[in-house]
Structure formats: structure tokens, C-alpha cells
Amino acid sequence: MEREVGVNNVKIAVVGGGLVGALNACFFAKRGFQVELYESREDIRRATVVKGRSINLALSHRGREALKAVGMEDKIVSKGIPMHARMIHSPSGKRSPIPYGKKGQYILSVDRANLNKELLSAAETYPSAKMNFEHKLVDWNLESGSMTFLRNDGSTKVTTCDLTVGCDGAFSAVRKRFMRQSRFNYSQTYIPHGYMELTIPPKHGDFAMEPNFLHIWPRNTFMMIALPNLDMTFTCTLFMPFEDFEKITTGDEVLDFFQRYFPDSIPLFGEEALKQDYFRLPAQAMVSVKCSPYHIGTTCVLMGDAAHAVVPFYGQGMNAGFEDCIVFDELLDQYNCDFSICLPEFTRLRVPDDHAIADLAMYNYIEMRAHVNSKWFLFRKHLDMILHYMMPNTIIPLYTMVTFTRTRYHKIVKRWQWQNKVINRGLFLCGVSSVLGGTYLLIKHPPCTPSIKLDRLWNWALSLK
Amino acid sequence: MEREVGVNNVKIAVVGGGLVGALNACFFAKRGFQVELYESREDIRRATVVKGRSINLALSHRGREALKAVGMEDKIVSKGIPMHARMIHSPSGKRSPIPYGKKGQYILSVDRANLNKELLSAAETYPSAKMNFEHKLVDWNLESGSMTFLRNDGSTKVTTCDLTVGCDGAFSAVRKRFMRQSRFNYSQTYIPHGYMELTIPPKHGDFAMEPNFLHIWPRNTFMMIALPNLDMTFTCTLFMPFEDFEKITTGDEVLDFFQRYFPDSIPLFGEEALKQDYFRLPAQAMVSVKCSPYHIGTTCVLMGDAAHAVVPFYGQGMNAGFEDCIVFDELLDQYNCDFSICLPEFTRLRVPDDHAIADLAMYNYIEMRAHVNSKWFLFRKHLDMILHYMMPNTIIPLYTMVTFTRTRYHKIVKRWQWQNKVINRGLFLCGVSSVLGGTYLLIKHPPCTPSIKLDRLWNWALSLK
Incomplete structure (x- = not known):
């Protein structure tokens, strides 16, 4: 020095x-x-x-x-x-938890x-x-x-x-x-979405929803999340393109919008409170x-x-x-x-x-707002967790590395890309094996040429990218 | 109004x-x-x-x-x-033109x-x-x-x-x-390279090199280019990482560097003139x-x-x-x-x-500085030109669209990505056909299982990405 x-x-x-x-x-x-x-x-x-x-x-x-x-x-x-898990709220009001990590990780x-x-x-x-x-x-x-x-x-x-x-x-x-x-x-990059904070009050002196979750209402182009507070309220954050925020100008339009996309949340907010809360502050930029x-x-x-x-x-x-x-x-x-x-x-x-x-x-x-709704995403999340359980040092879910370790972020991204390659190739090989089984049968009893199967294989592999 | x-x-x-x-x-x-x-x-x-x-x-x-x-x-x-073409100068001094477009395009x-x-x-x-x-x-x-x-x-x-x-x-x-x-x-993004301008004077009252070309000395991590001027000089621009510019501090080091990477240019600059020119101005940022x-x-x-x-x-x-x-x-x-x-x-x-x-x-x-040296790049450039000649409205080289049309730049990028996909799949199918021919022979006279060929096919397709 x-x-x-x-x-x-x-x-x-x-x-x-x-x-x-x-x-x-x-x-x-x-x-x-x-x-x-x-x-x-x-x-x-x-x-x-x-x-x-x-x-x-x-x-x-x-x-x-x-x-x-x-x-x-x-x-x-x-x-x-x-908060041990995400709690996904479907448009019909169905709630499904997706854990953040292993038991005890929160x-x-x-x-x-x-x-x-x-x-x-x-x-x-x-x-x-x-x-x-x-x-x-x-x-x-x-x-x-x-x-x-x-x-x-x-x-x-x-x-x-x-x-x-x-x-x-x-x-x-x-x-x-x-x-x-x-x-x-x-x-500096502004995203097209803004955010607005809304409050879910306590219900009968307790949390209005399960408290130990990060609640998510994913709706593809927009979404809402809710985090619990010590005073038994939830702070909800609605993320939505600014142009969609601007379309909602009256209390009735607020209710219509929530009725359509977040119907299970309306009784939690209370109709009148929601109408007022929505216009308290304009949507903020990110x-x-x-x-x-x-x-x-x-x-x-x-x-x-x-x-x-x-x-x-x-x-x-x-x-x-x-x-x-x-x-x-x-x-x-x-x-x-x-x-x-x-x-x-x-x-x-x-x-x-x-x-x-x-x-x-x-x-x-x-x-968060789109893939969470796709079957492929849920399949991969579960597959990642199963593989992590089977090979805890080889396959570590991205979220786990980011959230529950101090592994350097840029190394996480590299490792994640490598893991994805490995898993996708693994899936591909499973596919190849099963198709090859079929091809073997086809060669023994050919109804058509094997090249058709090859085409399908190729199309399927490409669609993974 | x-x-x-x-x-x-x-x-x-x-x-x-x-x-x-x-x-x-x-x-x-x-x-x-x-x-x-x-x-x-x-x-x-x-x-x-x-x-x-x-x-x-x-x-x-x-x-x-x-x-x-x-x-x-x-x-x-x-x-x-x-300037009708790029003129590529190899380290040995060999010059090879690569036209910018069709005859008459410059x-x-x-x-x-x-x-x-x-x-x-x-x-x-x-x-x-x-x-x-x-x-x-x-x-x-x-x-x-x-x-x-x-x-x-x-x-x-x-x-x-x-x-x-x-x-x-x-x-x-x-x-x-x-x-x-x-x-x-x-x-605002600064690239790690800086640039420095150097002058090649006329030779015997004429251009010291072929004038109707953009001369390029591609050297992977750095490169030099030269454009002709009306007064029969060339303006050379050396593009190089700042850290490499900083390593050259004496006239002799300038000569050593040019001797090693651009030997054919030294007689064009003149040794003494080059030594002075190099230190006239520091490298500029881009x-x-x-x-x-x-x-x-x-x-x-x-x-x-x-x-x-x-x-x-x-x-x-x-x-x-x-x-x-x-x-x-x-x-x-x-x-x-x-x-x-x-x-x-x-x-x-x-x-x-x-x-x-x-x-x-x-x-x-x-x-410009790296791919120009690769065989795959040259193969694709030539293939693009041949396909453009055969199907002038379907395959148009990227450079042609950017330089010789007013097609909107963002549409060019989309079209280019599409063309690349088509060409790469075309190449892939050629590969599949030839391998399938081989597989057919293998099935008739099998020395081993066909799955080996499939693996190779897959590896090759992946390496294209």
C-alpha cells in the first residue's frame, strides 16, 4: 500500500x-x-x-x-x-406451486x-x-x-x-x-412495460393468501406478482406495456380488466379499493x-x-x-x-x-410472464429438478445458481448454456433411439423408405433450437 | 398541414x-x-x-x-x-480480388x-x-x-x-x-480497436497500386485497408486493438511490425516516411x-x-x-x-x-479482418454469387442488398437470415442425400450398424450452426 x-x-x-x-x-x-x-x-x-x-x-x-x-x-x-416457491395463478383461479429450489431453500x-x-x-x-x-x-x-x-x-x-x-x-x-x-x-434501455403497485389488505386479521409464496399471475404480454409483508398485506405489482395501462381510464375499466385476467384477485383487493388504488400513481418506467x-x-x-x-x-x-x-x-x-x-x-x-x-x-x-404458461417450460423445469436431484454436481438449475450460490453470474450463464446443450442432446438421443427402434422395424417390414423418418427427426431437432 | x-x-x-x-x-x-x-x-x-x-x-x-x-x-x-472489388493482400504479398457485386457494380x-x-x-x-x-x-x-x-x-x-x-x-x-x-x-459502445491513417504516396506519377480497388490486409485481430484518392495517393487505415498500438513506441518497432504483417506495403510507404507517419497522430477511438x-x-x-x-x-x-x-x-x-x-x-x-x-x-x-481469411467464408461468398447468378430474385448477397439497393436495412437482415437458412439446409440436404446413398449400400452390405452414420450426420449438421 x-x-x-x-x-x-x-x-x-x-x-x-x-x-x-x-x-x-x-x-x-x-x-x-x-x-x-x-x-x-x-x-x-x-x-x-x-x-x-x-x-x-x-x-x-x-x-x-x-x-x-x-x-x-x-x-x-x-x-x-x-418464500419457498412461486405460486402460479391461472386465469381460472387455479393455484400451482413451483418450488424455488430444494427443500429448505427460500x-x-x-x-x-x-x-x-x-x-x-x-x-x-x-x-x-x-x-x-x-x-x-x-x-x-x-x-x-x-x-x-x-x-x-x-x-x-x-x-x-x-x-x-x-x-x-x-x-x-x-x-x-x-x-x-x-x-x-x-x-440505458427502457422496456415497453411499466409497473404499478397495488395492495391486498389482510383478511380477518390474517394474510388473504398463502404468505410463504411469491404469487404470480402470468398472462403472456403482462403479469402480476404479489409479495407478502409483515403487516399481513401483500404488495402486488402489475407489469404491463404502457400502452395497455393507458387504455384503462375509468374505475369500471379497471374492474373489467381484472375480471377478465385476474378474477381471483378481485375479492382480495375489494372492488372499490382496487378502483381507487389503480389511479393513485401512474405506471412507472423500468x-x-x-x-x-x-x-x-x-x-x-x-x-x-x-x-x-x-x-x-x-x-x-x-x-x-x-x-x-x-x-x-x-x-x-x-x-x-x-x-x-x-x-x-x-x-x-x-x-x-x-x-x-x-x-x-x-x-x-x-x-416469467410467458414461458411459465408453456408445457415445454414446465417440463424442462421439472426435468432440471429431477436431473439436479440425480446429479447434484452436474446439473444445477439456473435459478438455483443465481439465487442460492455466489457462483459468478457470468460463469452461471456459461454453465447454463452448456447444461442446456447437454440436456437437449440427451433428449435428442432418446428421440433417436426410439425412432431408430422404429426404423429397424421398418427396415424389416418396410411400408415406405426410411428417409421419411430422418426428415421428421431433423425437423424435431430443429424445433428445439 | x-x-x-x-x-x-x-x-x-x-x-x-x-x-x-x-x-x-x-x-x-x-x-x-x-x-x-x-x-x-x-x-x-x-x-x-x-x-x-x-x-x-x-x-x-x-x-x-x-x-x-x-x-x-x-x-x-x-x-x-x-472501386469494383476488394483486393485482398495475403501476408506473403499475394493479391486476390473479390468483386463487390455483378459487373458494373462499384x-x-x-x-x-x-x-x-x-x-x-x-x-x-x-x-x-x-x-x-x-x-x-x-x-x-x-x-x-x-x-x-x-x-x-x-x-x-x-x-x-x-x-x-x-x-x-x-x-x-x-x-x-x-x-x-x-x-x-x-x-454508446466503444470497440477495443482504434484506427490510424497513413499515406501511400504516388509512384512515378501514378498510383502505387491498382486504383480501382479497396485494398484489404486482413490479419485476424487487426487489419489495414487502403482507398485511392484523386491525387494518386492512397489513404491507408490501420485498425488494431489500442493495446497493440501502445506496444509500438519506436520507428524500428513500426518497421518490424509492418515487416511481419504487411511486408508488401513497406516499399509503397517508404521506410522513413512510414516511421514518421505512424507517430503523427495517436490512434483514434471508434x-x-x-x-x-x-x-x-x-x-x-x-x-x-x-x-x-x-x-x-x-x-x-x-x-x-x-x-x-x-x-x-x-x-x-x-x-x-x-x-x-x-x-x-x-x-x-x-x-x-x-x-x-x-x-x-x-x-x-x-x-472483414477474420472471416475473409477462412476457406468457409470464401466458399460461401462464391456460392452466394453463383446462386445469385442462377436465381437473381431469390438469393441476393448481403453486401449487394446493403450497398446497391435501397431495400430497408432491417428487411435486409431478415432476408439474409432466411437466405442463410435456405442455403445451409440445402447444403445439409446434399449431405443427407450422399450419406443416405452410403447408408443404403451399408444396409445391403452392413459392416456395422447404420447408427454410426446417423451420429456423423448429426455432428456435421450441428457444426454448421
Whole structure:
């Protein structure tokens, strides 16, 4: 380490006091760094109305590992609701569970606001960490390292630091500065779907549906999901193309729509409540952001949504952001806090993984609402589980690798492609064997030439692609 | 048209006086609109040193059609040099031509600076067009429509218009305003390669190589190309990963490198001239920019590189930009200059086409330097040409569709994928027939079971993918 041996005089500015920013403040403060956290909004612990992002999140292995590293896992898990399976609601109201993994494997429905509050309070317990709310980054001179924050009272604070960590979300102010760097790769992609949150209240003082499931109403071009909350409500999220949201303009149209596609949900919402809830807020947009590199020189690094906002369909946005924090922490250990090595290494390690989970989330955007309804998909899900049971080290379902391991995301994608090839070829060979059996009979007693069978074989194999 | 019937009081601001901006000024002025063109740099016709972008370009059908529409085709073509084929230079110095299309089909090497000058002068001949050089867009209030330009003398000009046309290139100032619009999709991707321009001087008062070719030295991970100029020089462009450029730091290393990979080019450059030329300018980056939509409301639209910068490997950057101008002109005719229809229609029509050519250019980035060396590639190129000759309306080579037609780019990609499927299946069936012939013999005189042949068939078909 080029710096002096003590870490106490290393000054870190964490920009953004959301989930990843607050967790990072814990990680850095735990190490003894001087941490200043800057958040543009007011302190969420004092806010009367929490605006914006969705209410609940699915916490899984990667996120839990990060929380464990700062001693927060048990506290957060105790306030989460385990979800062991998806519960698929058919249009007729039939419910069928599809487990997430093996017995005992589950994801946790956690409250975003509570998690954020707990992490901020945890960060504040470190004497070397200081929280600055209502401080908005308005100027940043990369050469001199001076950052200017605008306070709510109109005054400004100018400060410098050894490392700026941009955790300020999908519309990151820190990342804007990256756009002026040469050869910075960047993409922002809005999907045609918007989302709207609706609430299912408790029923007779209990959950209105089975609580330990992530409920899904897949309807091909759109879908609804529901996650349980500690107060026995469910937060439902309706994902639908914006143009379809716009078609529904009256309370009666809301009811007609739900009657047609989600009839079993209407008694759970209550007709009048649903009509009101639907028009409370307009549908919100969803963006997928990818960029590279994640760092500038030895002084700035992006993490969480600022580096890689993903669409929410794999439940990995927060988990991937939390894993960023562990990976960086591991690098600080490995390279003795030398930022000139840790920052490029972070980019090298993390970009392919974050891009992989962004792609998987986009893939699941289609799978969750469409494939879940197909027989082939259900057959393959079951086959994957059976093969996983028979060969636990050879065939591991994609969802299991993503959700219940810390296998690097980009390695998961490679392995998944390989597994699919193996399974499809296996199925093909089963097909060949059975057809060959038939062909053998045909050769013994030929009603026509064997080439017809070959054609069918070929067509069938192609249709698998 | 909602506006008054006359077009004379419609005011268009064209931002950017490069190729697409100058051509657009012609299109709009020809129609009778009041055109103000704003260019941040000095007038290229008066500039002593023209900095920046590459010297020559390949003009093909789409670009020529646009020039024809403003009466400029003949003037520009007369100063271009026809290139009928690629000339592939092997490492041993062997040269093999690969024609671009049928006899009589060629692309034109044209001088960027001259083309730009001619278009500016053509625009200036229209009384309703005014050119403003050294005017840099610094502020733009979308609501009020007022644009502020900073002049070189430090003064500013504030203006309003009915339509702002952003033709200000890959780093467009107009597009920056789009980034603040909701649900604007954007990506900028830098490729790992940079480019460097080198000059081959005339030899004994003539071209040092065959002039009517685009010379290519494909070397898998890097390549060099050369285009002829009217002054009998060639402009060579070396495309190579930045890390490889950085490895060459001395004149002797330059010579060693060229000796190893492009030995036949050294006598053409001259040893000393090459050593100097190489260090004249550092390698330049190449970016691919995609975005959507191309318009905001009824008052602003992006065209050319501002909307879709592409990597230069299909020679379609300028041609696609020029085609934007024709497409918009056609829409103005079709919808009687109603911007509230023309702008969304332009986005709807043009985004898929420009994205398709961006993808094709990226594909060619690999094909030009690597596949050109593979036997399979050459076999397929020849097969495509033969099939095109036999069935001119069924099989049309990709390059022909892109370069010598105005077929929409995205339709070309679809058709190309279909053609490839047909050709590959055709090849597969040839394979099946011949193997079946063998199988029939094997069944009559079996040395082993037929399933072995089936396996081979399957493996071979898979390897085609």
C-alpha cells in the first residue's frame, strides 16, 4: 500500500444513502476508513412519506452474505418472510406451486424502507462514519478531486476525499462525470412495460393468501406478482406495456380488466379499493443500465444501480448491488487497500458479472410472464429438478445458481448454456433411439423408405433450437 | 398541414454543418423552408487545416440517391474513384480480388472534405438558406424553443425555430437534451480497436497500386485497408486493438511490425516516411451510438451520426445518414409537411433500419479482418454469387442488398437470415442425400450398424450452426 499504513486517514465519500450506499458505509467504516455519506434526500428514518421505489424486495444468498459480513444478517432475516416457491395463478383461479429450489431453500420478502433504515443506523454506530442528508452533488472537479454538495438551505459544502464511491442509483450523478471520459461504454434501455403497485389488505386479521409464496399471475404480454409483508398485506405489482395501462381510464375499466385476467384477485383487493388504488400513481418506467469501466483512475468507483440498474424480473438488483460491496471488500483485503489495483480489478471482475445478471433479468422478463404458461417450460423445469436431484454436481438449475450460490453470474450463464446443450442432446438421443427402434422395424417390414423418418427427426431437432 | 399553406414561413434550424447537416440544408431549402445552419467550427472551405475525421469515404447507392435528389450526384461522382472489388493482400504479398457485386457494380472513394465543401456551397445557392459558422449550441430551452449559440468572439445568438434538426455528429449537443426525456433509449459502445491513417504516396506519377480497388490486409485481430484518392495517393487505415498500438513506441518497432504483417506495403510507404507517419497522430477511438426515439414532440429530430454513429466497417455511415435525409423528405411529401406526423413516423421507420446497419457494421468488424481469411467464408461468398447468378430474385448477397439497393436495412437482415437458412439446409440436404446413398449400400452390405452414420450426420449438421 502506497498510503501510510493506517487506514484511519483514508477518506471515503459515499454518494447515495440508499441500500448499497448505506451498506458500503458499514463496510468502509468497519475497516476504519473515514466515511462521509452524502444523500440528496432527507433522512428516510425521519421522513413522513417515503416516495419512489417499490416497497418490497426479494433478499437471497448474495445479499445475505453481504449483510452477514457487516453483522446485519440475523436482524434483517428476522423481519423477512420466507418464500419457498412461486405460486402460479391461472386465469381460472387455479393455484400451482413451483418450488424455488430444494427443500429448505427460500428467498425472503423484505421491506425496502426498513432495510434502508437499519443499514443507515448500523453505519451510524461506527465513530468514523458521518451521514450527510439533503446534500446533493452538483459539481465535481475530477482533477482537483473537490466535490460540491448543495444543501437544502441553499448553502454548499465543498470537500475532497481519497475515494468517491458512487452508489446514487440508476440516474447516478456520479456516473454523469464518467460520460465525459474517453471510451466509456454506456447503455440505458427502457422496456415497453411499466409497473404499478397495488395492495391486498389482510383478511380477518390474517394474510388473504398463502404468505410463504411469491404469487404470480402470468398472462403472456403482462403479469402480476404479489409479495407478502409483515403487516399481513401483500404488495402486488402489475407489469404491463404502457400502452395497455393507458387504455384503462375509468374505475369500471379497471374492474373489467381484472375480471377478465385476474378474477381471483378481485375479492382480495375489494372492488372499490382496487378502483381507487389503480389511479393513485401512474405506471412507472423500468430501465436497464449497463456501463464499463466502473472506475476512473484511482479515485472513483461506481456500485449498485449506479453501475448496473437491472429490470426487476430476477429479484437480483439489490443482491447484485450488495455483492458489489463484498467483492470490493475482498479486493481491499487481497491488495492491502491499494486503490490503484483494487479499482481496475473491480471493473475487470464485476463488469462481466453485472452484465450477465442484467441479461438474465431481461431474459426472465419474458420467461416469467410467458414461458411459465408453456408445457415445454414446465417440463424442462421439472426435468432440471429431477436431473439436479440425480446429479447434484452436474446439473444445477439456473435459478438455483443465481439465487442460492455466489457462483459468478457470468460463469452461471456459461454453465447454463452448456447444461442446456447437454440436456437437449440427451433428449435428442432418446428421440433417436426410439425412432431408430422404429426404423429397424421398418427396415424389416418396410411400408415406405426410411428417409421419411430422418426428415421428421431433423425437423424435431430443429424445433428445439 | 396545421401551419399556413406556404412553407416559406417555416423556420428550420439545422445544427451541424458536416455532411448530413449540409445535405439537409439543401433538402429543406429546396422545399422553400427558411433554413439556418449552425456549425460550431469554422467554415471548412476557408479552413487551412482540416482536423479530425477520416479523409475518404465509400459512397454507394443510398448516398448517391440522396445526392441525386438535390441535383448533386453527377458533380460528386465525377470526383470519385470507382472501386469494383476488394483486393485482398495475403501476408506473403499475394493479391486476390473479390468483386463487390455483378459487373458494373462499384462503390466510390470520395474525399470527405471536398464533399462537405460542395454540399455547403450547394446549400448556400438557395436564397432561403443561411450558414452560421463558429456558432456553438450552448443552451436550449425545449419548452420555449429558444436556442442559444455561442460565437467565437464570445457573443451569443438566441433564436427560435419551428423544427430543430440535430445533425451534429456522434457527440451531438442536440442529443444531450434527449437524455433528459423520459424513456429515451441510448447506448454508446466503444470497440477495443482504434484506427490510424497513413499515406501511400504516388509512384512515378501514378498510383502505387491498382486504383480501382479497396485494398484489404486482413490479419485476424487487426487489419489495414487502403482507398485511392484523386491525387494518386492512397489513404491507408490501420485498425488494431489500442493495446497493440501502445506496444509500438519506436520507428524500428513500426518497421518490424509492418515487416511481419504487411511486408508488401513497406516499399509503397517508404521506410522513413512510414516511421514518421505512424507517430503523427495517436490512434483514434471508434464508437457505435444507438438511440430511440429520434424525435421530441413536433419540434426536434436527430439524423446522421447524431442519431446512429456506426463503426466504419460496412462503409455505410455516410450513406445511412444521407438516406435519413431522403426518408424524411419523402415523409414531408407524404404528410404534407405536418411535423406532428412526420417526426414520429421518421422514428418508427428509421430506428429499426439504423439499428440494423449498426449491427451489420459491427458484424463486418469481425468479418472483414477474420472471416475473409477462412476457406468457409470464401466458399460461401462464391456460392452466394453463383446462386445469385442462377436465381437473381431469390438469393441476393448481403453486401449487394446493403450497398446497391435501397431495400430497408432491417428487411435486409431478415432476408439474409432466411437466405442463410435456405442455403445451409440445402447444403445439409446434399449431405443427407450422399450419406443416405452410403447408408443404403451399408444396409445391403452392413459392416456395422447404420447408427454410426446417423451420429456423423448429426455432428456435421450441428457444426454448421
